[in-house]
Amino acid sequence: MKYALIAEYAGLFAIALMCRVLGVSRSGFYRWLDRDESDRKKRRNKMESLIKDTYEEFEAAYGAPRITKELNELGYPCSLNYVAQIMAEQGIKARNGKGFKYSKNSLTVLNVSDNLLWRDFSASKPNEKWTTDITYIWVKDKWLYLATVMDLFSRRIVGWSLDETMTEALVKDAIQMAFSRRKATPGLIVHSDRGTQYRAQGYVDYLRSNGCRLSMSRKGNCWDNAPMESFFSRLKVELVYAKNYSSIEEAKSGIFAYIEIFYNRKRRHSANDDMSPIAFEEKAAMAA
CATH class of the missing domain: 3.30.420.10 (Ribonuclease H-like superfamily/Ribonuclease H)
Known part of the structure; x- marks a missing residue:
């Protein structure tokens, strides 16, 4: 049930955060996620999820080399070329200077708006x-x-x-x-x-x-x-x-x-x- 809850909110909260809050491992979640797919497809899907999650977790600061190192240290063997290929296909690019521009597929910043409420949930009239x-x-x-x-x-x-x-x-x-x-x-x-x-x-x-x-x-x-x-x-x-x-x-x-x-x-x-x-x-x- 915890893994299903994480999968449900994968687009809303960082997977790493939810795993910590619910007391489960990221590796366990990704193993659960790919349980019913073919070996080749499930590896690809799992790596895409891992790469996106790591990119989000480090707020677009990591490129392919650092993401590759991070995933290998987590126990997910992968090559730099493999990670770089997935990142290119998904339009994921690290923030690395003034020339950096997020692509239309960027995960964390596309159409993000400021918090105008700041937990002020009062309203003086309807439709405010x-x-x-x-x-x-x-x-x-x-x-x-x-x-x-x-x-x-x-x-x-x-x-x-x-x-x-x-x-x-x-x-x-x-x-x-x-x-x-x-x-x-x-x-x-x-x-x-x-x-x-x-x-x-x-x-x-x-x-x-x-x-x-x-x-x-x-x-x-x-x-x-x-x-x-x-x-x-x-x-x-x-x-x-x-x-x-x-x-x-x-x-x-x-x-x-x-x-x-x-x-x-x-x-x-x-x-x-x-x-x-x-x-x-x-x-x-x-x-x-």
Whole structure:
């Protein structure tokens, strides 16, 4: 289960960090990752993951020679030419002077935005600050992925999307639902982590075309998106773990009911003076 969790969040946090936090080895994770592939393909995939992870861990400072040395010391025999070939194919290049430019495939810096919230999760009105994230839900024998968008004014979930793959389309569907429901004005802050889905060019362009200001958590810092982490924790304790869904359709129906009927309309929230998100918004509108 720990390895599956690391694989789920591989695009969001550094694998080395997650392995340390969960108390497992990187070598063990990569052995688990390639367990069902052909020998040649799984070696290639494993080395690509190792190289990308090492490149991220050392913040683009290491080129092929140092990455090769690092991997050999970790117990993954590889040649300089082999590592250099993979790096060239992936567009990975070390930062080595003023002439350095990240390619369009750079892993850690493409479309990374500043943290505009800095853990200030208060908002004076609706559609001032939104936050979004992805969580995983185990259903029988596969993962189901849930992307949500929260308005920090009331902690209301204003957009969400479910899918069996964790892609750009997943997060874009959630944000599109939010825009279809809310009259957002230019200047709206939309905060997320640095996951590849949230750095995808199509997603970034969509937000900017709607006048949004993008904000991102610091690398590997889940507390920079604490309200969403808190929501996911409640969802899993109050619904997912209790129900132990056996089918995708059953899970989808349950999550719909939890978000739209229970959480938004009924569940009292301490940040809302113990009112539900919708009741809090209605009271604010009457007072305006």
